[in-house]
Amino acid sequence: MTWYQSAAAGGALISTSFNNVSVPAATWTLLTNTFTAPSTPNLAYQFAIDVVLGGTPAAGQIWYVDGVWATSYVTSQQSTVVSIESPGVWPGEIWPPLGTTVLA
Numbered sequence: 001m002t003w004y005q006s007a008a009a010g011g012a013l014i015s016t017s018f019n020n021v022s023v024p025a026a027t028w029t030l031l032t033n034t035f036t037a038p039s040t041p042n043l044a045y046q047f048a049i050d051v052v053l054g055g056t057p058a059a060g061q062i063w064y065v066d067g068v069w070a071t072s073y074v075t076s077q078q079s080t081v082v083s084i085e086s087p088g089v090w091p092g093e094i095w096p097p098l099g100t101t102v103l104a
Contacts (some may be wrong), residue, residue: 001035001070006045014038020054047072
């Protein structure tokens with residue numbers, strides 16, 4: 001998760017949060033994480049989800065990511081859910097994303 005300031009404050013990168021996990025090969029695996037936005041010295045205004053395959057993958061390795069979403073909780077708003085639009089359909093080319101739609 002990458003945290004940013006508001007555009008009015010310059011939109012600068014504040015910090016990143018991450019959780020390294022290992023998953024079994026050839027098995028769909030549900031992963032969930034909870035991150036807390038930084039509050040000082042810069043209040044986080046927006047974030048980006050960064051899904052990264054670390055290390056040095058073997059030649060020809062295929063890695064799929066499906067159903068990436070975020071829900072935010074703040075005092076003035078219950079939650080925000082965003083859909084990420086892909087350029088193709090599964091199992092074809094789905095990256096890079098074309099855009100997002102705020103659902104709630």
